[in-house]
Amino acid sequence: MFKKAALFVLAAALPLAAAEGSASAKDLNQMSWDEIVAQAKQEGNISWFQWYYQDRLREDVKAFETEYGIKVTLSNGDYKANQDKLIAEKSRPEGDIDVMSIGGGALATFKPEELFFGPLKPLLPEGGKLRYNIEGVDNKGYAPAFWGNQTAIAYNSARITEAELPHTLDDFVAFMKKNPGEFGFNTENGGSGPAFIESVARNIVKDDDYNNGATTPEKLAKLAPVWDWFKANKANYVITASNNDSVSRVNSGEFKLVASWEDLIASLQNKGEVSKDVKVYIPDFGMPGGGNVVAIPANSKHKAAALVFINWLTSGKTQTQFAKSYGIAPQNPDADSSAGLIPAAQRKFSTLWVAKPFGDDIKKTFVSKVTLN
Amino acid sequence: MSSRRTLAPYLLLIPGLAPIIVLMTLVIGMAVSQSVTWTDVSGKVSLSLEAWRVTFESDQFWRAFLYSARIGTLGAILSVAFAYPVALWLRRPFAGSDLVSALIKAPILVHGLVAAFLYVNFVSFQGFLNVALVGLGLAARPIRMQNDPYAIGVVVLQVWKNMPLAFLILSGSVRAISDDVLNAARDLGAGTFGRLRRVVLPLTLRSLQAALIIIFIGAAGDYTFQAVAGPTSLNSMAQFMVRMETDNGLQGVSLAAVVAVMLMGLSLCGSILLAGLMQFLVKRAGR
Amino acid sequence: MATLFRPAERWRNRALILFALVLFFFALVLPFGMAVLWSLVDPSHPWAYPNVLPPVLSFRRWVEIWTTTGLQQALVNSYTVALTVSIATILLALPTAFAFGRMEFRGKAAAQVLTLLPLAMPLFVLAIFYVTILSKLGIYSRFLGIAIGHTVCLLPYAIRLLTVSFSGVRQDLIDAARDLGASRLTVFRHAYLPVLKPGLLAALIIVFILSIEEFAISYIVGAPDFTTVPTILFSYLGYNFIRPSAAAVSLILVVPNVLLMLIAERLLKSAGASGAAGKG
CATH class of the missing domain: 1.10.3720.10 (MetI-like)
Incomplete structure (x- = not known):
């Protein structure tokens, strides 16, 4: 009986394991948009590798699924795992990823033309309107932006008044001295803490080459005063476990201030997870803002469907809806702009992210020189 | 015919034993061989002890090593120390003893990650502990206990999760001691404590060692408790290994392999030391 | 078997059982109770500072988790x-x-x-x-x-x-x-x-x-x-x-x-x- 059952399970599992390939008979470049849509419907499904809000986006993509009859599967992986998979799979003739979300700046770390299908700009009906130059990286039309966002400092207005907020680096030092353990930021699981670290670095060591992604030992060595600054204040701030951990702890009143994302706070408030008492601002020394892009891996099995999906995702309608529910900066000029949580006067403090991979190395060096020391 | 007879047991061993030996050999071989290769900046792979040198010179590595050794030792010793008296107490059944042993075993049914979540939730700012402390007037403001720097949370979790395991292992051997042996000891004039030292401890030595070893290996190789409830300023060996692999590009695998080999070494040496220590203590007590 | 125990031992056992029950309560019942309470926090009414207890309870989150995660x-x-x-x-x-x-x-x-x-x-x-x-x-x-x-x-x-x-x-x-x-x-x-x-x-x-x-x-x-x-x-x-x-x-x-x-x-x-x- 067991043997039978085992055989049955194997028989059921094997076809799942093998890829169900579908060769596109005709080159997508020569198809009209209607033909692409028809081909997309034939392909029938895509898997979208997205690293945040998968649960809520599963609800949002239902509109797309009913409109086109194409099923969207969202993976649950984190950013790093998704990117590792993209790289690991690049030599396979057919990969598992159809639509890949990625931070705009990360495209500086590899060549889009080698990894991705495209450029998408001429293929998408609204391709000309979309944004391909984001976080200081021009991806040459391979990956349109679908999510604009801004890092910020979030504060719990039930515990600290607007007048008490620190705006300069000296204010922060004074604030931390006066309120030890009331400011938190993460180093793992999300970019808001690393954004704060970058901002401090930019302001303490002004002459490092932050817009050039290349890392050299000399460039890292120059940042020594930054690590000294963090070490000197180490007793007075707290390292949290993730973006979300920071938010839930500022929400519970444990912290007065945390590093965070404008869109994260907005969307959690819209959802009701976070109290309206939590507010955000950008300090005068600036915090980076940017966005995320989507692309189609060169070895995707469902390129037409992926294209139709990206067209839906970046459309004015979807972007307007995202602005409303997630508080993002919409990336289609036809979309209604988000109201946003950050006071308009502070938008000018938004800076570029430090170019990658140098930006990633700043975070890694912080972890080894400050947190683990 | 007789050669078939003698061969038969070995042939029967193949399906169960061969997969284990093949996979373990591959994994250990892979770890050791990766640890002695090094990829330089140009992508050239060569045989080298560079990864070992880099790792051994890193303070962080040694702190992770000592940290995991400490968590493993504390977790194993505390779990066994709590489980042993309970196992002795429940040796002979009495009204309610079944209930108690069921209660003790309950944490086994709870996944480690769930336990970690329950703990973090319990000690968080809005958690029960803080609400109670403030409510009873013992604290003016909630106290920050999440991810505490002394890893008290991790040790609490290790003990919470492993004490029932130690209890299971120990209670079997405690129950196996026959009343005749104990009565004989009593007739020879041994008191309660004397019987414990001279009869019970030596007869349960093997399972004490087994419990210590199993818990030590699990706790020293821990990733999830550390990632969820551990201090943010320290890495456990497993965490350090994963971080080495992901943060170091081409050299990542070699560095992670060194940490892996050291973690296996720690598991082995720690087990031997703990087992040896237990044997020494039990022998001393028996004198 | 119970007759084998002397009265003092019986009382000790009872006290120990009580202790085990209290420990069990703090180590398992309470944490799980907290988890149940948190899981019932209504998705549109945050449990935030300075609320000591969640303001609104509902099963909506369970439905959401089941359908979207x-x-x-x-x-x-x-x-x-x-x-x-x-x-x-x-x-x-x-x-x-x-x-x-x-x-x-x-x-x-x-x-x-x-x-x-x-x-x-x-x-x-x-x-x-x-x-x-x-x-x-x-x-x-x-x-x-x-x-x-x-x-x-x-x-x-x-x-x-x-x-x-x-x-x-x-x-x-x-x-x-x-x-x-x-x-x-x-x-x-x-x-x-x-x-x-x-x-x-x-x-x-x-x-x-x-x-x-x-x-x-x-x-x-x-x-x-x-x-x-x-x-x-x-x-x-x-x-x-x-x-x-x-x-x-x-x-x-x-x-x-x-x-x-x-x-x-x-x-x-x-x-x-x-x-x-x-x-x-």
Whole structure:
């Protein structure tokens, strides 16, 4: 009986394991948009590798699924795992990823033309309107932006008044001295803490080459005063476990201030997870803002469907809806702009992210020189 | 015919034993061989002890090593120390003893990650502990206990999760001691404590060692408790290994392999030391 | 038996039982109560400073978690892997356990120690290098990768449990059946099966549960898109940390395991009983 059952399970599992390939008979470049849509419907499904809000986006993509009859599967992986998979799979003739979300700046770390299908700009009906130059990286039309966002400092207005907020680096030092353990930021699981670290670095060591992604030992060595600054204040701030951990702890009143994302706070408030008492601002020394892009891996099995999906995702309608529910900066000029949580006067403090991979190395060096020391 | 007879047991061993030996050999071989290769900046792979040198010179590595050794030792010793008296107490059944042993075993049914979540939730700012402390007037403001720097949370979790395991292992051997042996000891004039030292401890030595070893290996190789409830300023060996692999590009695998080999070494040496220590203590007590 | 206890001892036992109950309350009932409370926080009314208790309770979050987190897919993945693993493990363990339980041969003790090897291997070490091996072999199916990994790591449990069962089979019954000219099948049905059955089922269930609970291999091999229940929970405790949702997922993870484990324990008890009878 067991043997039978085992055989049955194997028989059921094997076809799942093998890829169900579908060769596109005709080159997508020569198809009209209607033909692409028809081909997309034939392909029938895509898997979208997205690293945040998968649960809520599963609800949002239902509109797309009913409109086109194409099923969207969202993976649950984190950013790093998704990117590792993209790289690991690049030599396979057919990969598992159809639509890949990625931070705009990360495209500086590899060549889009080698990894991705495209450029998408001429293929998408609204391709000309979309944004391909984001976080200081021009991806040459391979990956349109679908999510604009801004890092910020979030504060719990039930515990600290607007007048008490620190705006300069000296204010922060004074604030931390006066309120030890009331400011938190993460180093793992999300970019808001690393954004704060970058901002401090930019302001303490002004002459490092932050817009050039290349890392050299000399460039890292120059940042020594930054690590000294963090070490000197180490007793007075707290390292949290993730973006979300920071938010839930500022929400519970444990912290007065945390590093965070404008869109994260907005969307959690819209959802009701976070109290309206939590507010955000950008300090005068600036915090980076940017966005995320989507692309189609060169070895995707469902390129037409992926294209139709990206067209839906970046459309004015979807972007307007995202602005409303997630508080993002919409990336289609036809979309209604988000109201946003950050006071308009502070938008000018938004800076570029430090170019990658140098930006990633700043975070890694912080972890080894400050947190683990 | 007789050669078939003698061969038969070995042939029967193949399906169960061969997969284990093949996979373990591959994994250990892979770890050791990766640890002695090094990829330089140009992508050239060569045989080298560079990864070992880099790792051994890193303070962080040694702190992770000592940290995991400490968590493993504390977790194993505390779990066994709590489980042993309970196992002795429940040796002979009495009204309610079944209930108690069921209660003790309950944490086994709870996944480690769930336990970690329950703990973090319990000690968080809005958690029960803080609400109670403030409510009873013992604290003016909630106290920050999440991810505490002394890893008290991790040790609490290790003990919470492993004490029932130690209890299971120990209670079997405690129950196996026959009343005749104990009565004989009593007739020879041994008191309660004397019987414990001279009869019970030596007869349960093997399972004490087994419990210590199993818990030590699990706790020293821990990733999830550390990632969820551990201090943010320290890495456990497993965490350090994963971080080495992901943060170091081409050299990542070699560095992670060194940490892996050291973690296996720690598991082995720690087990031997703990087992040896237990044997020494039990022998001393028996004198 | 109770008469054997002196009154003082009885009081001591009662006090200790009370102490155990209090401890149990603080170590399990209360944390789980907190989790239940958090999971019932209404999604549109945050539980925030300075509220000591959640303002509005509802079951909406449970419905949301069930429909939007991918938990259903994770459950399907976890359970198909666990089913495959438990059957494969038992099939592989049976012959070896038979050899350990019913035969004497040179090197038996050493072989038994060798079967315990996976228990001595830190699972994250295993997982990381196992992935490298898989990619070198060109095995891209995460299902297969996790299933093979789990099978090997859980073999020690199955072998151990089945060895005990096999050694409980009474030789005199086998001999008697053979003397009466019973066929192999009849011998198996009447002498082996009654003793083996509870152990077999218990091994099946225990391997099944351990496979569902296993995190390191599922996490490293399955990343990023083949999710099992523990990997979803891990993401809810890390990157996607939303406390009320994590509470709901935790509770969903615990319930089926508790039920299965209770069944396994009952089976093991009866296996122990028949095993003991076999020795008589």
